[in-house]
Amino acid sequence: MLKPKSNALRVVEATLVKITKIKKPVSKFVIHIVELWLGMNCRYVFSNMERWRKMTEKSYRNAFKKFFEWFSFNFELVKQHGGKEIIAVFDPSYIKKSGTKTYGLGMFWSGVRQKALKGLEIGCLAFVDVAVCTALHGEAVQTPSPKTLKQQDKTLVHHYVAIIKKRIDEIKSLTKYLAVDGYFMKKEFIQPLVKQGLHIITKARSDANLMYMYKGKQKGGKGRPKLYEGKINIKQIDKRRLPCIYSTEQMKVYAAPVYCVLLRQIVMAAFIYYGHKEMPEIIICTDTTIEAMKMCKYYGLRFHIEFLIRDAKQHAGLEDCQARDEQKLDTHFNIAMTVVSVAKVAYHLSKPKKQRGAFSMADIKMLYMNRLITDRIFSNLALDLSCRKICLTARLVKRIYNQSLNFGRICT
Numbered sequence: 154m155l156k157p158k159s160n161a162l163r164v165v166e167a168t169l170v171k172i173t174k175i176k177k178p179v180s181k182f183v184i185h186i187v188e189l190w191l192g193m194n195c196r197y198v199f200s201n202m203e204r205w206r207k208m209t210e211k212s213y214r215n216a217f218k219k220f221f222e223w224f225s226f227n228f229e230l231v232k233q234h235g236g237k238e239i240i241a242v243f244d245p246s247y248i249k250k251s252g253t254k255t256y257g258l259g260m261f262w263s264g265v266r267q268k269a270l271k272g273l274e275i276g277c278l279a280f281v282d283v284a285v286c287t288a289l290h291g292e293a294v295q296t297p298s299p300k301t302l303k304q305q306d307k308t309l310v311h312h313y314v315a316i317i318k319k320r321i322d323e324i325k326s327l328t329k330y331l332a333v334d335g336y337f338m339k340k341e342f343i344q345p346l347v348k349q350g351l352h353i354i355t356k357a358r359s360d361a362n363l364m365y366m367y368k369g370k371q372k373g374g375k376g377r378p379k380l381y382e383g384k385i386n387i388k389q390i391d392k393r394r395l396p397c398i399y400s401t402e403q404m405k406v407y408a409a410p411v412y413c414v415l416l417r418q419i420v421m422a423a424f425i426y427y428g429h430k431e432m433p434e435i436i437i438c439t440d441t442t443i444e445a446m447k448m449c450k451y452y453g454l455r456f457h458i459e460f461l462i463r464d465a466k467q468h469a470g471l472e473d474c475q476a477r478d479e480q481k482l483d484t485h486f487n488i489a490m491t492v493v494s495v496a497k498v499a500y501h502l503s504k505p506k507k508q509r510g511a512f513s514m515a516d517i518k519m520l521y522m523n524r525l526i527t528d529r530i531f532s533n534l535a536l537d538l539s540c541r542k543i544c545l546t547a548r549l550v551k552r553i554y555n556q557s558l559n560f561g562r563i564c565t
Contacts, residue, residue: 160499171229190492191521197470223487224292231280234498238283241324241331242458248273256479259298279458288457290490310341332455357435362414381412408445465489468514
């Protein structure tokens with residue numbers, strides 16, 4: 154049966170063409186696994202993959218052992234379908250995992266449970282399209298176990314910096330800003346990346362040591378000119394030195410360049426008051442030329458990586474992998490995250506802005522599950538969608554095929 158190509162298949166093929174030095178068998182497997190991943194409606198383990206498609210369990214295991222540059226694929230996807238204004242975002246995510254022999258197994262922080270749990274962790278690098286407010290996957294890198302990091306004389310922060318440094322040239326070709334949450338307000342994280350030419354947007358602590366910039370008249374004579382004047386009292390900021398740049402009933406924003414003692418440099422800082430709260434949230438950026446409201450917007454967009462990870466966990470089996478090998482785990486994590494990005498590009502970003510609704514990964518998975526089942530039934534019945542001998546029959550077959558694809562979907 155000659156079946157029409159799906160939107161996701163067209164997106165994957167167009168992206169693979171842009172990647173140089175990719176072998177044909179590898180390209181065919183990537184296309185195959187993305188369609189399978191979108192259509193499976195069960196746990197994403199090798200035995201289930203065999204049940205849903207014609208390859209054997211052993212074939213899938215062997216394929217997952219082979220290295221594929223997923224970052225190159227996702228980077229091309231972002232370049233082709235991302236907008237003009239893009240920011241990079243980074244966030245680690247806890248992955249549930251039992252057993253004792255899995256690579257990287259250890260105690261990692263779970264944001265959901267608000268405590269350290271036994272399992273795995275991945276560092277997720279993504280890119281957010283500012284215009285459409287959505288994140289596309291870049292790369293997922295597994296965090297070594299705390300024991301392994303200690304043997305290498307490294308910390309978690311050193312590992313996170315290494316992930317971003319490895320892709321620094323590609324990131325800088327798209328944006329000069331990296332948005333991260335308040336955990337990364339550390340000089341060990343920020344300073345190495347600033348030296349590489351990347352500006353960091355993050356959230357400062359409520360007791361951050363910040364100082365006002367001195368704008369008065371300088372005294373004559375010897376000595377260094379006066380640069381800073383007094384520590385900022387977070388509970389009662391001086392609103393003459395920190396002008397109000399935005400004001401509504403729900404929110405007020407005071408912003409200006411200040412000196413950060415921790416980083417030993419001048420940063421742009423925004424003090425955001427929500428409602429009647431007395432203590433502000435403090436957003437900072439190492440680029441002092443950035444507009445304060447744009448900085449706040451960029452930090453708010455950082456949260457879209459959480460939606461990307463959520464969809465991968467709920468609908469793409471991010472936590473389902475039963476493999477214990479480092480390379481198989483890496484392949485599984487990146488396929489799960491990449492499939493969500495491909496679905497966004499194929500069925501969300503491809504629509505005109507006025508016609509876009511909320512992105513629903515569940516709805517797209519329903520479409521592809523229907524497609525897998527329908528293709529199998531039509532193939533067994535020898536029904537050909539390309540038949541032109543009997544026009545009436547051809548139209549009937551195509552109508553039945555399309556009705557089968559849209560069965561149970563929200564958006565048809």
